[in-house]
Amino acid sequence: MSAERSKARSTAVRLAGVGVAGAALLLLSGCDVGSAVDGFGWPQNGITEQSKRMYDLWIGSTVAALIVGIFVWALIFWCVIRYRKRGDKLPVQTRFNMPMEFLYTIAPVLVVSVLFYYTAIVQTDVNRTTTNPAVTVEVEAFKWNWQFNYQDGPTEDGRVGKTVTSTLGTTEIIPILVLPTGRTIRFEETSRDVIHSFWVPELLFKRDVFPGNVRNVFEVTIDQEGAYVGRCAELCGTYHSMMNFELRSVSGAKYDQFIAAKLSGQTTQQALQTIGEDPLASTTSPFPTRRDESNFNPAGTAAGTGN
Numbered sequence: 001m002s003a004e005r006s007k008a009r010s011t012a013v014r015l016a017g018v019g020v021a022g023a024a025l026l027l028l029s030g031c032d033v034g035s036a037v038d039g040f041g042w043p044q045n046g047i048t049e050q051s052k053r054m055y056d057l058w059i060g061s062t063v064a065a066l067i068v069g070i071f072v073w074a075l076i077f078w079c080v081i082r083y084r085k086r087g088d089k090l091p092v093q094t095r096f097n098m099p100m101e102f103l104y105t106i107a108p109v110l111v112v113s114v115l116f117y118y119t120a121i122v123q124t125d126v127n128r129t130t131t132n133p134a135v136t137v138e139v140e141a142f143k144w145n146w147q148f149n150y151q152d153g154p155t156e157d158g159r160v161g162k163t164v165t166s167t168l169g170t171t172e173i174i175p176i177l178v179l180p181t182g183r184t185i186r187f188e189e190t191s192r193d194v195i196h197s198f199w200v201p202e203l204l205f206k207r208d209v210f211p212g213n214v215r216n217v218f219e220v221t222i223d224q225e226g227a228y229v230g231r232c233a234e235l236c237g238t239y240h241s242m243m244n245f246e247l248r249s250v251s252g253a254k255y256d257q258f259i260a261a262k263l264s265g266q267t268t269q270q271a272l273q274t275i276g277e278d279p280l281a282s283t284t285s286p287f288p289t290r291r292d293e294s295n296f297n298p299a300g301t302a303a304g305t306g307n
């Protein structure tokens, strides 16, 4: 091997080492990198532990993709310049270079494996459910509103818990889903008619709500108090766009007071006032649909005033 080639190789090895170290550093400081580049387009306002894990996965994957991209672009430009045409003599034709062929087969497999590994871990984390969640809320979707049933949790043998108290949305009142911060919250989704989708953008995912015996179950822990708009994200019919709700996350103590107030017979709006919260949704408002009980949900299951 010539001295020149050996020097080039050691430089390449050194550069690769610097690249790997840089990548590791960037991945370790995923959050800071993300905020510096506006999350690479990923929303940065997640309010659950689960959303932060998904955010970190996105930042890590994007940084890794950029590093691979920069490495490949550098190789391309290096080849273009280093091996540009200098005369009519054909350069040495190399075929069956086993180390090279091995490298460009194994490298993409490695990249995909690492991405797959971290995706599987985060996905399993986000989808994990417990046997004993602190709060269970049944999300019942229907054309075109929501009912939230606070339940006493799933039973030991896995059966659906009993509804303790409910909040129902109407044409005039946006339903407010009151939930505590810092507790494991189990959502059990079910639909009375067609497929809807439960979407609070700050949760950073949408979960389809299916009719029939399919219950879409997931759990989150909210770590931020506030009011967040919720929407139906599945085109479900004429008034799909008006199927909004509000997620109101409050402290655990306030949540307990809220449930107690509801159990004492107060409406959701009164109970919200009892705990010192705005009784009406602040992130969205009802739409003037000119619907009444005769043309809105004729089965009669959802008509009436808010409760």
Ligand SMILES: [Cu+2]
Residues within 6 Å of the ligand: 141, 195, 196, 197, 232, 233, 234, 235, 236, 240, 243
């Ligand atoms: Cu819907």
